[in-house]
Structures are given as structure tokens and as C-alpha cells.
Amino acid sequence: MSNFFSKAEVTSSGRPVFLRNEVECHLLSGVDFEPEDHLQFPPLKSGILILTTHRLLWLPSSSATAPTSASAIPLAAISHIFSSKKSLKSVFHSPRIRFQVLVSPDGRVFDPGSGSDYSSGSGSRSVVVTAVIRGKGDCDGFLVKFCDSWRAKAWESNETSGSGSGSGSGLASGSGAGTGTGGGLYSSDGSVRMVGVAGILRKEQEMWESTDKSLQDAFQDLNALMSKAKEMVTLAEKMRQKLLSGTSSQTSGNNDEDMGSKEEMQDWLLSVGIISPVTKESAGALYHQQLSRQLADFVRTPLERAGGMINLIDAYCLFNRARGTELISPDDMLKACSLWEKFDVPVMLRKFDSGVMVIQNKSHSDEEVFARIKSLATKPEALRNGVSPTDAAMTLGIAPAMAKEHLLTAESKGLLCRDISPDGFRFYINLFPEIDPCNIYFVKDFGICSTWIKAVSTSG
Amino acid sequence: MQKLGDFKLPHFFNYPPYFTLQPVRETREKQVQLWKELILDYCRTQKIFVIKLEEEFPLFSNSVIERTLSHEAREAFLSALVAEGRAEWLDKGHRSCLILWHRIQDWADIIVNFVKDNGFEDSVMTVEEIRSGIESRGTELHGIDRTILMRALKQLEQKGKLAIFKGTSTDDEGIKFSV
Numbered sequence: 001m002s003n004f005f006s007k008a009e010v011t012s013s014g015r016p017v018f019l020r021n022e023v024e025c026h027l028l029s030g031v032d033f034e035p036e037d038h039l040q041f042p043p044l045k046s047g048i049l050i051l052t053t054h055r056l057l058w059l060p061s062s063s064a065t066a067p068t069s070a071s072a073i074p075l076a077a078i079s080h081i082f083s084s085k086k087s088l089k090s091v092f093h094s095p096r097i098r099f100q101v102l103v104s105p106d107g108r109v110f111d112p113g114s115g116s117d118y119s120s121g122s123g124s125r126s127v128v129v130t131a132v133i134r135g136k137g138d139c140d141g142f143l144v145k146f147c148d149s150w151r152a153k154a155w156e157s158n159e160t161s162g163s164g165s166g167s168g169s170g171l172a173s174g175s176g177a178g179t180g181t182g183g184g185l186y187s188s189d190g191s192v193r194m195v196g197v198a199g200i201l202r203k204e205q206e207m208w209e210s211t212d213k214s215l216q217d218a219f220q221d222l223n224a225l226m227s228k229a230k231e232m233v234t235l236a237e238k239m240r241q242k243l244l245s246g247t248s249s250q251t252s253g254n255n256d257e258d259m260g261s262k263e264e265m266q267d268w269l270l271s272v273g274i275i276s277p278v279t280k281e282s283a284g285a286l287y288h289q290q291l292s293r294q295l296a297d298f299v300r301t302p303l304e305r306a307g308g309m310i311n312l313i314d315a316y317c318l319f320n321r322a323r324g325t326e327l328i329s330p331d332d333m334l335k336a337c338s339l340w341e342k343f344d345v346p347v348m349l350r351k352f353d354s355g356v357m358v359i360q361n362k363s364h365s366d367e368e369v370f371a372r373i374k375s376l377a378t379k380p381e382a383l384r385n386g387v388s389p390t391d392a393a394m395t396l397g398i399a400p401a402m403a404k405e406h407l408l409t410a411e412s413k414g415l416l417c418r419d420i421s422p423d424g425f426r427f428y429i430n431l432f433p434e435i436d437p438c439n440i441y442f443v444k445d446f447g448i449c450s451t452w453i454k455a456v457s458t459s460g
Numbered sequence: 461m462q463k464l465g466d467f468k469l470p471h472f473f474n475y476p477p478y479f480t481l482q483p484v485r486e487t488r489e490k491q492v493q494l495w496k497e498l499i500l501d502y503c504r505t506q507k508i509f510v511i512k513l514e515e516e517f518p519l520f521s522n523s524v525i526e527r528t529l530s531h532e533a534r535e536a537f538l539s540a541l542v543a544e545g546r547a548e549w550l551d552k553g554h555r556s557c558l559i560l561w562h563r564i565q566d567w568a569d570i571i572v573n574f575v576k577d578n579g580f581e582d583s584v585m586t587v588e589e590i591r592s593g594i595e596s597r598g599t600e601l602h603g604i605d606r607t608i609l610m611r612a613l614k615q616l617e618q619k620g621k622l623a624i625f626k627g628t629s630t631d632d633e634g635i636k637f638s639v
Contacts, residue, residue, distance in 0.1 A: 044515075114574045155557045259576075313552055348522065367574055386476065396606060411484055412484055414484060414486055417477035417480075417482055417487060418477060418480055418483070419479075419480050419527075421476070421526070421527060426476075428475070428476060428477050430477075430487060431472065431475055431477075432482075432490040432491060432494075433490070435472055435490070435494060437490075437493045437494055437497055440470040440472070440494065440497060440498070441468070441470050441471075443471055449471070449472075452475070456474060459488040
């Protein structure tokens with residue numbers, strides 16, 4: 001059975017993988033695609049319909065038993081959208097969205113990236129596709145946005161290079177410059193030719209001016225900022241490239257400062273990682289579900305950097321910062337995390353006895369952490385002076401607050417003992433099980449007690 | 461081997477967690493057990509009968525590792541001794557604790573043996589003589605705490621082994637043995 005629709009890629013958490021510059025606009029649940037007009041595809045039932053600036057995506061809902069994969073219709077392949085007919089019949093039926101899609105000769109939805117010419121009359125035809133909205137979403141609002149996105153033709157601005165999508169294009173290197181054909185300060189179209197050192201300086205100057213203007217425009221109006229968000233990310237990307245190339249060409253003496261600003265830049269980039277936030281507006285009743293999936297995707301990178309475990313509060317701050325506007329409340333965050341139990345995502349929420357809540361990888365193993373703690377606590381240095389949360393943090397490669405939670409958990413399992421003194425809170429390997437209360441002066445030759453005695457006595 | 465006076469200390473006396481009250485149940489139980497043994501041993505060899513919590517007690521500090529038992533910890537360990545019948549609180553505020561490294565019953569037996577060994581079966585003695593008289597020297601009775609001695613004597617009185625009567629001066633009582 002050939003697939004009528006194009007295939008849509010999906011992340012491990014069930015969120016769609018977006019194309020470059022693609023932004024999500026609206027979302028409806030409980031949507032069926034029904035074949036009509038001799039169309040040949042198996043009906044897609046009860047899925048989630050996502051409208052983006054570039055495509056119409058259909059994702060199977062998690063309760064679907066048949067393993068149908070995600071499907072897409074590029075907006076470029078749509079030739080007409082029917083307006084909603086309000087008739088007596090439509091009052092009783094579920095609302096429908098109907099549109100006309102161009103179809104290639106082999107019976108599949110036309111793929112605008114395939115490069116083939118599609119002028120009408122060269123053997124292609126169009127068919128009508130109907131989406132039946134059985135869920136409770138705002139169908140009319142969706143239709144309005146659908147028409148808007150289709151008319152905006154966001155996919156076409158990808159194809160033209162360096163044309164007037166604002167001053168961001170001023171950063172594109174080599175556009176119009178360096179194609180000198182002969183002498184003269186002014187080129188044939190009247191613009192100042194870029195030649196020699198003066199030309200290079202002037203080019204730099206113009207680049208900075210346009211960057212500055214870009215930044216000014218962006219910060220004047222928050223709405224404008226949102227549309228400039230894409231440009232900001234491009235700008236950030238170029239600055240990062242510059243930093244990277246700058247670091248490699250300098251001697252090791254300058255490395256510390258560069259590494260510092262490079263770290264800063266990486267942090268900042270992480271925080272602007274998301275172009276397409278899930279909002280209550282675009283997702284409606286499925287807000288928490290989609291938010292939950294997006295959070296699962298987002299949190300993977302910070303988790304890795306933090307060594308597999310991150311405080312819930314830290315994750316909340318990072319996530320909100322990445323979203324920019326449309327911030328979520330702590331309640332939403334908690335709800336989103338608790339929904340993870342229902343999905344098959346690789347992360348989980350965990351609450352320690354002390355009340356601290358963390359996000360950790362499902363693959364995280366407590367046993368492995370305990371083994372590492374035990375080996376740390378039995379080193380001679382640790383036998384003499386114990387292990388502090390800071391020591392453990394450095395060895396395990398995680399934050400000190402997380403390290404303390406692990407130490408406390410190890411203590412509750414009988415692996416460690418605490419020592420509270422004016423020097424602070426430290427942990428020692430637990431020797432108590434080895435001490436015989438009926439024979440307190442006796443020490444076995446082997447075992448942790450004798451190791452401890454040896455370690456302590458060598459310090460003099 | 462580390463010593464406190466002439467008392468031999470076990471190796472774990474230098475283990476810092478030993479001086480911090482452990483929260484985990486199993487660990488705590490072991491810790492309490494070890495402290496109970498140590499307190500009884502120390503008091504027996506040093507002939508200490510009363511521990512005052514707010515005063516310095518050599519066993520509760522270790523200057524080598526610079527650790528001292530907190531008040532909470534001291535009270536916890538002594539309460540465990542009380543629960544076992546090896547100690548008694550002398551006041552409601554738990555500031556003073558009587559240590560029974562011999563139970564009252566054991567002291568009673570020691571007194572009986574003392575009487576038999578010295579042939580005092582039908583004689584009369586003062587309480588003070590039992591405590592510090594020439595005959596008591598070298599025995600465990602020498603220097604015994606007065607409170608404990610009185611309790612042991614009262615127990616024997618109830619069994620009819622002796623009779624306690626007031627002496628000529630108000631502060632000394634006499635014992636008539638009929639062992």
C-alpha cells in the first residue's frame with residue numbers, strides 16, 4: 001500500500017521534528033482523515049492535527065493500537081481551502097475542514113522539494129481531502145490560522161537567498177561583495193564597490209550597523225522581537241562560529257578567558273534553543289500533554305551536562321528562559337512532569353526523602369552511584385577525613401546539592417554514617433556492622449575495620 | 461591502644477561517626493549498643509556511680525579526633541541504659557543518672573557474700589562501715605554509692621535477711637544481719 005501522505009519525523013517523546021524555520025501555529029485533537037473522491041489511503045483515525053507555517057501534520061494519539069506513523073501534507077501542495085459551509089446538516093455533524101491537494105502521477109501528495117514542475121496541465125491532478133474534527137478544539141480558529149499560514153507561504157522565503165527578509169541578511173557573508181569585475185569605486189548598479197582595505201573596513205562597518213539596527217528594531221517592540229527571534233538565533237550561531245574559530249587560532253596563554261566567554265555563549269545558546277514554544281493558545285486542551293513532551297525533549301541536554309540528574313527548580317528556570325515569553329507556571333511544570341509516567345519518555349520525576357525533587361534519566365542507576373560512592377569512601381583520604389558533599393560532587397560530576405541527596409540515600413541504605421562537627425557535615429563508610437558488641441576490642445584481620453585502622457594510623 | 465586514664469579504649473572510639481547520633485535505625489541500634497557497653501565498662505572499672513549530663517564526662521569526649529557527644533546523644537544513650545534496667549534517672553529533668561553496672565539484685569548478693577565471708581551473720585554494723593570499713597577494703601563494696609547501697613539493703617530487708625534501724629546519730633543507720 002503506497003502512502004498517500006508524506007512521512008513526518010517524530011522525536012523519541014512523540015513531538016514532531018520541525019524543518020528549518022518552521023513554527024507551530026495551532027493544534028486540534030481527535031481528528032480523522034477520511035478518503036474521498038477515489039483516494040487510496042487507509043483512514044487515519046483520532047489523531048492530533050498540528051498546523052505549522054510549512055506543513056499540516058497528523059500524529060497518531062498515544063492510545064492508537066495500530067502502529068500508524070506520523071504523516072504530513074506540505075502547505076505548498078495545497079491548491080485550495082474550502083470555507084466552512086454552515087448548513088442545517090453541519091449543526092449535527094462534527095465540523096470538517098476540506099481542502100484540495102495536488103497529487104503527483106503516482107498517486108501521492110505532491111512534494112514541493114522534489115523539484116518537479118507542477119504547473120497545472122502537465123499530468124497532475126488535485127483531490128479533495130477532508131479532516132473530520134471529533135475533538136473539542138476550536139475548529140473555526142484553526143481554519144482561520146490554516147488560511148493565514150497557507151497564504152503566508154513561509155516555505156518560499158527559504159528558497160530565495162539574501163533577499164529582503166529584513167536586515168538580517170546583511171550578516172550573510174559574500175552577498176554582492178567580492179565579485180569585482182574591473183576597477184572603479186562604484187559598481188554598475190550604483191552601490192559602493194568593496195575594494196581594498198577601505199572596502200573591507202566599510203564592509204565591516206556596514207555589517208555592524210545593520211546588526212545594530214537589527215538589535216534596535218528587535219528590542220523596541222516585543223512582538224517584533226518574536227519575529228526577530230529567528231534572526232537572533234542566526235546571529236547567535238554566527239557569533240558562536242566566530243568564537244570557535246577565534247579560540248583555535250590563539251596560543252594557549254589566552255585560553256582561559258576565551259574558554260570563559262565560550263562557556264557563557266554556550267549557556268546562552270542553550271537558553272534560546274526553542275523557536276516554537278507550545279502555548280495554551282496553540283494547543284488548547286492538550287496543552288499539558290504537548291508541554292510534557294516538549295519538556296522531555298528540552299531537558300535532555302541540561303541533564304547530560306549535569307551528569308544525569310537535575311534539580312526540578314533548575315529545570316524550571318532553564319525551560320522558561322528558553323521559552324522567552326509564554327512562561328509556564330510551577331504548577332504547569334509539575335503537571336507536565338507527572339504526565340511523563342503515561343508516556344514512554346526517557347526521563348522521570350523523582351522525589352527524595354528530604355523532599356527535594358529532581359528530574360533524572362530513566363536509565364539512571366542508583367546501584368551504580370552507590371558503587372562509586374563506596375569506592376570514594378574507602379580511599380585512604382576519605383577513611384581519615386570522611387567525604388563531604390563537595391568531594392562527592394567533584395567525583396560524581398554532579399551538583400553538590402544532588403551529591404548530598406545521593407549521600408543521604410546511601411546513608412539510609414546503611415552504606416555510610418554521618419559525622420556532624422564544627423567542620424561541617426561529612427560522611428564515613430559505615431563500620432558499625434563489623435563491630436561485635438560482645439567483643440569490642442577485637443578487630444578482624446581483613447575487612448573494612450582493619451583497613452580503616454591502617455589508614456588512620458598512618459597519618460600519625 | 462588508646463587509654464582514658466588506665467581504661468583501655470576500643471578502636472572505634474576514634475571513628476568520628478561514633479560521636480554523632482545516627483538517624484538510620486539499624487545503624488543507630490548498633491551505635492547505642494556499643495555506647496551502653498562502653499559506659500557500663502568504664503563506670504565499673506572507674507567505680508563511677510553517677511553521671512551528670514551537663515558536666516564534663518571523660519568518656520563522652522575524644523580530644524584526638526576533636527569530637528564530643530551532644531546533650532541529645534548523651535540522653536539517648538543513658539535512656540537506653542535506663543530502659544534496660546542498668547541505670548536510673550535521679551531527677552525528672554534527666555540531668556543526673558545513676559549507673560547500675562551491677563544490678564541492685566547483684567549488689568544484694570555481693571552484700572550477702574560479704575557478710576558470709578566475714579562471719580557477720582548475726583552482727584550489727586553501720587551502713588558507713590559497710591561502705592568504708594576495713595573489712596570492705598579490696599571488695600567491690602568499698603566506696604559504693606550510698607543510694608545504691610540503701611536500695612540493696614532495703615531489698616534484703618524485704619527478704620528478711622536483715623533489719624535496718626536508726627542509729628544514735630541522725631546520719632548513720634545500723635544493720636542487723638540475719639542471713
